[in-house]
Amino acid sequence: MLTEAWAGSVAAAARLSWDLHRDLRLVLQYPFMRNAFVAGAVAALMCGAIGWFAVLRGETYAAHTLASVAFPGASGAVYLGLAPLVGYFGFAVAGAALIAWLSPLGPGGGERHSATVGAVQAMALALGFWFVSLYQGFLSSLSGFLFGSFLGVTRDDVMVLAITALLALGLLAIVGRPLLFASVDPRVAEAAGVPVRAVSLLYLILLGCAVAEASQFTGVLLVLALLVVPAATASALTARPSVGLVLSVGLALVTVWAGLAAAYFTNRPVGFWVTSVGFAGYGLARGTASVRGRWTRRVVAA
């Protein structure tokens, strides 16, 4: 695995200028950066769409937990000599199924659901740390797992990410409308014949896949930067489902690419930049929504 120090020596010559064309050429001159941009776009597409539903359903905590579950997956895979990607996906999807299986239904299920999620999260983090301690001296990739790194993305990884995203988004397109119904209005959806429980399980698994993809860039601790922040920004700006979904994907894409470029030029962690860009957008959107709301009220009152 490549190290951050190596990236520093590459990027040392790169200086940001006002010539955007030159900047772009600089950023894309190395294969590992091109891979990172493509993989980032794939992850953004997936996280923007799946994350929008996470925000609507109020499942951001479940998203964070699935990321914590991906951590022992990745560290365990490295310990066993497998690709981290295998661990990310395997554990995130298994974690999603576990949460769905343990979560109770019925009245008050919501609160107990969050308790289940919390229990799974604690166990996952402990397990991840256990694998790290088994594997002596790989602390440099530990920080990569937790806070993200884009250097190790190979062409094969990009292929795996793209195929997974295609499958996941295909499934999401099939269940999109019933999922929307089950998310905002589960009891009426049930009466209308939507298999609410099955749809929720499928959604958690898709969420697990999205988490595994995002973990590649942001690290497991900053997954929400890609999965939740763009979606929350879009939701603050519009209550139209179709516009919100498209906006969420677009914002995720801008966030990832801007974050990657900033990381390249500053030689600082990509997780930090992706999160900062996303959060700035979120702050702006909330401010705009608040000003717009006050303005509308004044117009209505007048």
Place this chain on the structure above:
Amino acid sequence: MSPAHPERNSVVEALDPPGPGPSPVGAPTVVAAGVAARAGGRLLFEGLDATVTAGQFVAVLGPNGAGKSTFLRMLLGLHPPAAGSLTVLGERPGRRNHDIGYLPQRRSFDSSVRIRGVDLVRLGVDGHRWGTPLPLVRRLFDRARFEQEQRHLDDVVARVGATAYGQRAIGEVSGGEQQRLLIAQALVRQPRLLLLDEPLDSLDLPNQQGVAALLQQISADGVTVVIVAHDVNPILGYLDQVIYIVGGRALAGPPETVITTENLSRLYGAPIEVIRTSSGQLVVVGQPDAASFHAH
């Protein structure tokens, strides 16, 4: 709901494309014979006999925990009866749910729910269908149908008087406004039977009367309306039939025969007086309020 609706448009006319539509007035919509309900191992009620015909406005009354909501869920086939037979729209419960509009108890959306009221109404039409709607693509390639559906949606939203706030996020509008949009959601699929669980709960008095009047109009258009309530007085003037479920027993029939001082006192096991006002309206006095029955 603006009381001065320009043309008194019937729900049936407002809804196109024409679907199965309401059945002829007088046909039985719900037939219950000796129905008993059990939940969590506890007997809720038994011996419920009732026949509800098309276009009737029916209230299911009784204290909290008596099994009123369970009865609605039984009509949807979501809760099996413990005994007796139950027929809904001529078949066993659950078979004809696409002809039933359902509004569960006390759904309120907090301000974090970022989806428009009209989107929620639209889910009443096609929310159960697989796939993902692409409004932009449909507007371009299937314009005629798209616009027809849009008109239908607008009509139903106008029918419940929600046009002014239908485009706002559901979490931002008031409880009464949410309730009207939810009724629109239940109405939009042209149901023959409308089941509403406590639709007047949490509404202030003018809103209660507005919603009750709206429901009566809907039933006058041939849609059977069954609502759960625990206070009978705001709706008593509109009802064709009442079903009382109290303390394990059930009693159904037209309000004049069921709502009498003797019947209610016997059901509740407490003195209750039914008074007829000078205008001929019934008023129930001394009905044990919901609070004293909260322990269940």
